[in-house]
Amino acid sequence: MNTDKKMNVEQPKGKMGVLVVGMNGAVSTTFIAGTLAVRKGLNTPVGSLTQMGTIRIGNRSENNFPKIKDFVPLTQLNDIVFGGWDIRDENTYESILYAKVLDTRDLEGVEDELKQIKPMKAVFDSYYVKRLHSDWKKEGNTKYDLMMQLREDIRKFKAENQLDRLVTVWCGSTEIFIPEAEVHQSLAAFEKGMKENHKDIAPSMLYAYASVAEGVPYINGAPNLSVDMPAIWELAATNNVPLCGKDFKTGQTMIKTVLSPMIKTRMLGLDGWYSTNILGNRDGEVLDDPESFKTKEESKLSVIDSILQPELYPELYGDYDHKVRINYYKPRGDNKEGWDNIDIFGWMGYKMQLKVNFLCRDSILAAPLVLDLVLFMDLAKRAGFKGIQSWLSFYFKSPMHAKNVVPEHDLFIQSIKLKNTLREIMSEKPIDFLDEKIELFR
Numbered sequence: 001m002n003t004d005k006k007m008n009v010e011q012p013k014g015k016m017g018v019l020v021v022g023m024n025g026a027v028s029t030t031f032i033a034g035t036l037a038v039r040k041g042l043n044t045p046v047g048s049l050t051q052m053g054t055i056r057i058g059n060r061s062e063n064n065f066p067k068i069k070d071f072v073p074l075t076q077l078n079d080i081v082f083g084g085w086d087i088r089d090e091n092t093y094e095s096i097l098y099a100k101v102l103d104t105r106d107l108e109g110v111e112d113e114l115k116q117i118k119p120m121k122a123v124f125d126s127y128y129v130k131r132l133h134s135d136w137k138k139e140g141n142t143k144y145d146l147m148m149q150l151r152e153d154i155r156k157f158k159a160e161n162q163l164d165r166l167v168t169v170w171c172g173s174t175e176i177f178i179p180e181a182e183v184h185q186s187l188a189a190f191e192k193g194m195k196e197n198h199k200d201i202a203p204s205m206l207y208a209y210a211s212v213a214e215g216v217p218y219i220n221g222a223p224n225l226s227v228d229m230p231a232i233w234e235l236a237a238t239n240n241v242p243l244c245g246k247d248f249k250t251g252q253t254m255i256k257t258v259l260s261p262m263i264k265t266r267m268l269g270l271d272g273w274y275s276t277n278i279l280g281n282r283d284g285e286v287l288d289d290p291e292s293f294k295t296k297e298e299s300k301l302s303v304i305d306s307i308l309q310p311e312l313y314p315e316l317y318g319d320y321d322h323k324v325r326i327n328y329y330k331p332r333g334d335n336k337e338g339w340d341n342i343d344i345f346g347w348m349g350y351k352m353q354l355k356v357n358f359l360c361r362d363s364i365l366a367a368p369l370v371l372d373l374v375l376f377m378d379l380a381k382r383a384g385f386k387g388i389q390s391w392l393s394f395y396f397k398s399p400m401h402a403k404n405v406v407p408e409h410d411l412f413i414q415s416i417k418l419k420n421t422l423r424e425i426m427s428e429k430p431i432d433f434l435d436e437k438i439e440l441f442r
Ligand SMILES: NC(=O)c1ccc[n+]([C@@H]2O[C@H](COP(=O)([O-])OP(=O)(O)OC[C@H]3O[C@@H](n4cnc5c(N)ncnc54)[C@H](O)[C@@H]3O)[C@@H](O)[C@H]2O)c1
Pocket: 021, 022, 023, 024, 025, 026, 027, 028, 085, 086, 087, 088, 122, 123, 124, 125, 129, 132, 171, 172, 173, 174, 203, 204, 221, 222, 223, 247, 248, 249, 250, 251, 281, 282, 283, 286, 362, 363, 365, 366
């Protein structure tokens, strides 16, 4: 750790609670089991930037590349306590067996701990997730009552586990598409809406409000509107709470945000991009409902346009066709297969094609992102950051952004932005890649 320079962040102390919404799902349980295994030295945190990544300090020739976790003061994995909510009254071990992502062999050594982790009752309404039903949920006359029960849960969890601080992460299902409406525009309208059971206030928004009201950073891993609205931004500004989202960038969209900058940087043209997926886990089943799919589709579609900037390059990107499909196909379980067919054109308009077939594992890709986000959001809070954390865009399909800011989708620019923010926190110079002075070229 850098000790000579001023650190613009408080050191972590004591234990940190991680409240996972949808904690019995495939992503959540894979994240929890993996973190427990890593901290016991039983596995390696592959895919996690906080645990494995390095950061360059100074010029390349200085050859100074500390590990990120040695450079910034992150919470130690041993200091994490897991809790959360779900609509299914099962312990984490039982849910892992249901999800079939992990082999029981890989749970040896953490099985007992996994059996101790159980969800609190959820706030849930199947109007917002049509394919799911449950009795393991809270009762209340209004959405405001339900939200207050969540606040009570947060306080109790913190006190019972003697925690210094908390982070909340939504790994729950994708809800139906709810466009931003009047009720989301101000805190006053939102609070009134909760008391009047406004239908545009979904359960995910109640978790978000409760968390931010308790001063707890909130990560939104699904495309739900959730914390992406002025009402919650207002609350976050007052309570000094960092927010980030939406929708973990794991598979096909990650590839899109690598390939589209390549096409653009070489000034190649695009006629069309057809993306399709087969997926057989519960997330796939939920997304089989057209209303939940609509929320996901919006999140997946925006990416290419924002990178290619068709308004600046009408001859190259003015008229391309972009389609995204997700098909629920049970035999595949969590092992999603994504296909991309990309029709491009080059010099003198000659046509070419790129085909990508990604045989991935959804939750294996998502779990390390959850770990990184939890640790970075805790760091953000200790650094005094509040509101939208655009430096964490790296992790999201549709990064949250202020109304007057254009989101950055290019994976490598996002990575530079993230690392430069870490440098800033530690009072190190941001990196501009101009190792040699411009004068040398003259
Ligand atoms: N795996 C990925 O690569 C990936 C990428 C981007 C986004 N996501 C999103 O992450 C989320 C989780 O994915 P998953 O594969 O783990 O899905 P999953 O269906 O296995 O898990 C979702 C969990 O949320 C619970 N849940 C639903 N509504 C709830 C509520 N109101 N309160 C508490 N719990 C609730 C469900 O019971 C379930 O256990 C989904 O929204 C998915 O779209 C996943």
